[in-house]
Amino acid sequence: MPPKRKAAFAPPPNPTPQPARPSKLAREHGITAAQEAEIREAFSIFAIHHPDYKDAKEGVLRAEDVRRCLIALSLPPAKQDVKEILETLDPLTTGLVPFIPFLSYAAICIHDRESVSGSPSASPEPISRKGKGKQKAGTAPSTTSQREINEAYALFTHNTSGPITLAHLRRVARDLREEVDDEVLRDMIREANGNVAAEGLGGVGLEEFEGVMKRAGVFG
Missing domain, CATH: 1.10.238.10 (EF-hand)
Incomplete structure (x- = not known):
């Protein structure tokens, strides 16, 4: 009896598994x-x-x-x-x-x-x-520090271009299951923007956010 022929499109043995695709x-x-x-x-x-x-x-x-x-x-x-x-x-x-x-x-x-x-x-x-955030006066932030600032900013803006608004801060507080009065959140925005008047509340841009983080000592 002649040997059996393999099927024309039989899958190869032990195919190499494809790497998982990264999630969103x-x-x-x-x-x-x-x-x-x-x-x-x-x-x-x-x-x-x-x-x-x-x-x-x-x-x-x-x-x-x-x-x-x-x-x-x-x-x-x-x-x-x-x-x-x-x-x-x-x-x-x-x-x-x-x-x-x-x-x-x-x-x-x-x-x-x-x-x-x-x-x-x-x-x-x-x-x-x-240690790594220390810089001489007048020098630009390191690439790593700037990326960290951008990623931290994106956490607040929910990966949008910003600025950080009162609604964004409400969402963060809600995600953390914290009851925070709107006036407290407004004060945070005012302080980040140099204590502007209430009618000019607006939002916190990346530059202002970077200043807040550096004053707080989070980034050098």
Whole structure:
């Protein structure tokens, strides 16, 4: 009996799996699908479910677990920088950090690591914002610092060109499950804009936002 012939279009054995396509969230933060999956896995190890975040399917991190989670991602922050990190991720000091703000910060750390090493696979150095942000007067901010400012700004504007408006601040407060009076939010905008009159409230542009962040010591 002659040997059986293979089907004309039989699939090759053990086809090479195609890499996962990055989600919209990953694309917005400039990370790969694998990097997003790694962040999600580390977050899930430390995440808890909290009654104030019933809609957060990923849960939330307790403030004291943020550093542990970053260490699990091989993105260890310097101990002296943890306070600044928490001020960025939990500006209303709720003691809890949702997934998206954490992912945004982790993505910034990944970009920092790759910009220093030139390779995603290189071992990261401890991340210290205080040290790297120092600049001489009159010099332009570093590329890394400017990217961090742009990404932080995008968190407030929901990835639009801005400016940050009262509605944006309301959304942030709502996402953090915080009751913040509109007048408090207006005062934040007035202060960022040099204490302008109420009738000229407007919004906070990127330049004003950068000034606020630098005065607060978040970026050098």
